[in-house]
Amino acid sequence: MKMPLILFAALAGSFSAVAADFVLSDGTVLKEASVVRRSVDSVLVRHSNGVQKLFFDRLSPELQKQLGMTPELVAERRAAAEQASAERRRQRAEAQVARLAALQASGQYPRYLSGADIFTLFSEAATLTAPTAEYLAALWNHREATRLNLPADAERYAADMATRRPSAERELATLRAAHRARQEAKELREQIARLQQQNAALQAQLANNRPTSTTVVVDNPVYVPSPTYVPVPAPVVRPGPPRPPHRHGPPPRRPRPVIHSDKPSPASSAHTIPRR
Numbered sequence: 001m002k003m004p005l006i007l008f009a010a011l012a013g014s015f016s017a018v019a020a021d022f023v024l025s026d027g028t029v030l031k032e033a034s035v036v037r038r039s040v041d042s043v044l045v046r047h048s049n050g051v052q053k054l055f056f057d058r059l060s061p062e063l064q065k066q067l068g069m070t071p072e073l074v075a076e077r078r079a080a081a082e083q084a085s086a087e088r089r090r091q092r093a094e095a096q097v098a099r100l101a102a103l104q105a106s107g108q109y110p111r112y113l114s115g116a117d118i119f120t121l122f123s124e125a126a127t128l129t130a131p132t133a134e135y136l137a138a139l140w141n142h143r144e145a146t147r148l149n150l151p152a153d154a155e156r157y158a159a160d161m162a163t164r165r166p167s168a169e170r171e172l173a174t175l176r177a178a179h180r181a182r183q184e185a186k187e188l189r190e191q192i193a194r195l196q197q198q199n200a201a202l203q204a205q206l207a208n209n210r211p212t213s214t215t216v217v218v219d220n221p222v223y224v225p226s227p228t229y230v231p232v233p234a235p236v237v238r239p240g241p242p243r244p245p246h247r248h249g250p251p252p253r254r255p256r257p258v259i260h261s262d263k264p265s266p267a268s269s270a271h272t273i274p275r276r
Contacts, residue, residue, distance in 0.1 A: 022047070023060045035067065040077045043067060096152045103148055110144050110153070113137045128171070135161060135168035 022033040022045060033047040042055045056069035064070045103109060118133040128136075138160040145153035 022063055024058050025060050040081050041074045092152050099150060110148050112141045131164050132168040132171045135164035
């Protein structure tokens, strides 16, 4: 399995610096092309018109042989890459098992939850949908796997969180707003109760400190002045100028003067008998 990879690396080192015209399987010609980077089944080529990624099946048979991209070599490299990936997965699984065994030996266990557990926890506080409950369970499990250094479980739960996050975040935002409203109402009720208690305590204190009134009946009262009493002379009131009498109502109307004249008035001249 190592020979094709070694040959592939040797061809890559010898051919990457060569600039030539690449003829593709469909007849396209890339002028002044050179290989920039290679992968298992493709090459990245820089040519006169830019940079392009080409899979092995687009190369002509001559280029496949020159670049080590024949179908047989590509199949071998894919099998080797898959085997290496499987080996890495096996090693991670073995490390995971060993880590879990060490945790169990020390009395520590991952406290993973499921969506049903989340429903049980939140049944008294809020109503959740199934995707949101699964998202919260994955969030808790991811933190638990990270705490216990279980990378495989942490990666699996992180992927589960990513698929459920958009819808769950919208529902959780609504639940957070409702929780804040309930919390503010609770704090307001507690503040009102404290003020009522303080008011009741003040009223009780005033009732206990209120003086009691006592009435004493004396048959022959005797006035005894206080030793610090200083008599104050009464103020002297001097009479002012007399004021005119106040008249109520409007002033009396003055009589009009009577004017005697030999000339009759224009309005009554027709009915006036002249003097003889």
